[in-house]
Amino acid sequence: MKRIKSCKTQLFPFRQDGALLERDRVIEDLKQKLRTKEKEVDTLFHRNSYLAREVRYLTDVVQHLNQKLAELEADQQEAREKIRSLLNHRPPVPPARTIIKPSVEPSQLRQVSSLTHELNVSNKQLRSTVGQAMTDMKNQLEELKGAVGKLAQVEQEAAGEVEELRSLYRREAVERKSLYNKLLELQGNIRVFCRCRKSSASGSCLEKTDDQEVVVVQKGNKKKFQFDKVYPQSSTQEEVFAGTLPVITSCVDGYNVCILAYGQTGSGKTYTMMGSKENPGVNIRSIRELLRICAEKEKVSYTLKISMLEIYNDSLNDLLSKSPGTALDIRVQGKSVSVPGLTQIQVKTESDILNVMETGEKNRKIASTKMNIQSSRSHLVVALEVEGSDEVSGLTSRGTLTLCDLAGSERISKTEAEGQRLVEAAAINKSLTALGQVFSALKCNALHIPFRNSKLTHLLQPCLSGDAKCCVFVNVSPDEKDTVETLSTLQFGSTIRQVSLGKATQNIVPAKNNKTAK
Structure with a gap:
């Protein structure tokens, strides 16, 4: 029976070690999950930053296109004013038999007509580009809203897992402290x-x-x-x-x-x-x-x-x-x-x-x-x-x-104490000797401890x-x-x-x- 009890005493630390290893494994798994969630959060943050940069870029493009549209509209208005001015300053119709050469050259009229056509084409192209840019921006904003919502959900889940990990860590700390106190008790x-x-x-x-x-x-x-x-x-x-x-x-x-x-x-x-x-x-x-x-x-x-x-x-x-x-x-x-x-x-x-x-x-x-x-x-x-x-x-x-x-x-022989110093040294040595006697008695489990x-x-x-x-x-x-x-x-x-x-x-x-x- 003594041998069986001895074996049980020897096996007890291994069971404690096994329990501690299992708890360490659980904590390590939770830490791994937490690191994975943190990586997902970082990825979403990077995606969010990328979309924000895209929005800023597209906003700058739209502003540039609006400016270009305004410039083209101004050029178109100026061209129309020139055409109107040329038409208003046509000379009066001469008598039927009098042939007068027109003041506006046909080449100028062809140039104005060509410019007007180009303005109309540019205006249509600009409107098409702006419409497409606005559609893309709207789609990206929708994606951004979805990403932000998913990010908030991930953060909430991560916070819950962190709190669970903290709770587990607190329980583990309490158990470790209890085991450590038991170890100290076994050590005396x-x-x-x-x-x-x-x-x-x-x-x-x-x-x-x-x-x-x-x-x-x-x-x-x-x-x-x-x-x-x-x-x-x-x-x-x-x-x-x-x-x-x-x-x-x-x-x-x-x-x-x-x-x-x-x-x-x-x-x-x-x-x-x-x-x-x-x-x-x-x-x-x-x-x-x-x-x-x-x-x-x-x-x-x-x-x-x-x-x-x-x-x-x-x-x-x-x-x-x-x-x-x-x-x-x-x-x-x-x-x-x-x-x-x-x-x-x-x-x-x-x-x-x-x-x-x-x-x-x-x-x-x-x-x-x-x-x-x-x-x-x-x-x-x-x-x-x-x-x-x-x-x-x-x-x-x-x-x-x-x-x-x-x-x-x-x-005393080494300190060469005399007078009051000698009395003090004797009292110190006496009390330290008594302390040594107490520890010696405790070591031997004596029935009487000379406190x-x-x-x-x-x-x-x-x-x-x-x-x-x-x-x-x-x-x-x-x-x-x-x-x-x-x-x-x-x-x-x-x-x-x-x-x-x-x-x-x-x-x-x-x-x-x-x-x-x-």
Whole structure:
């Protein structure tokens, strides 16, 4: 029976792949039909343009012929006037016996007669040409009306097929999203990315073999590490953010999402998470993406609230409080973990969020160490709560995006920390050690997970206990002098990658009875 269940489990992805291939084929057929209709529309447009040019040409011909007719009529009138004038000026009849030579030569009379005949012939030819041109123009106008009517019908049919294609695409997108969420659930809802900091040093201890593998070279020995994605030194902020995008967007659907940045001091964690004003990191880009998705959903109204706190020397500091220094503590109610008294600010635009985060950054504990001129001496936790109220279904979804920029792991002997810097370093290392213990316990499916060993792990308990989707960036330095720290960071990330959090919970509350639907 176990073997049969295993076979069914192995066959399940192929059935999904077959369904996706069938849907892709249907979409491709519809796209082909749409392209054919577009070609027909283009052909009719070209025919329409040709007929319009013909109408303009024939109009010019008719105008020219009318002008020619007028000129001929004028010439004919002038010739008639000359004939009339010649006839009126004939001399009186002389006496019978007197023979007087006529004043008009016979040749002139013959010339006038010939001219009159030619005018009559030209007039008849012109009338015939104009009549034929008008008949042709009328026929072409009738054809043009028929073509325009057919074009309107084709456009209407094309619009209907486009709408059908859009409807099919929306259904396909929903199904793909569902399948992707199932895939993430099967993978454990935790993804680990490795990012290598840019370095101008000549020697490097890292070798990137492909998009999912990195090799550390230490004293001639090579050790391989596998991750969901490896970003080399040349990676841009856009490429790094793209890896987290599918997980971040599920926050709008009522899922809790957590993104952590771990690594030694100076490895680029803050740049990955915060970035700069010109080139923002994961924090700003993820919030920007959530705002865009919320704006697109017309039938759902969203409320966004942001909070920022730091964990400094294992104590919580509210970075947005108007009265800094107020002691904060963590309260646990069932699976819910909250920080009473933590300032939450409602935001509506990206500008609001940037102003709030700039205020919080100014209040953060930063100091200089031997390894980093501006080293973060605390863990930064930014939480964006997204609450959506669906007007159609009456349901309320609530998701939280937690963005955590951890303080740098470091060896005290290397940083040569003294006094307050030494106390800070000890607190940082203690909390990061506790975080490693939590991941080790999760990896082994231990009965007891030591979340309460530090404020950091206690605060992150909802993100790591199976009710959320999680992404972890392990930031490393390629410099040979940092080989030991780089190896330690990659081993930490390798441990995390073996953790399975289980299926994430979607937080949806009916508007009337307030019972959570999972």
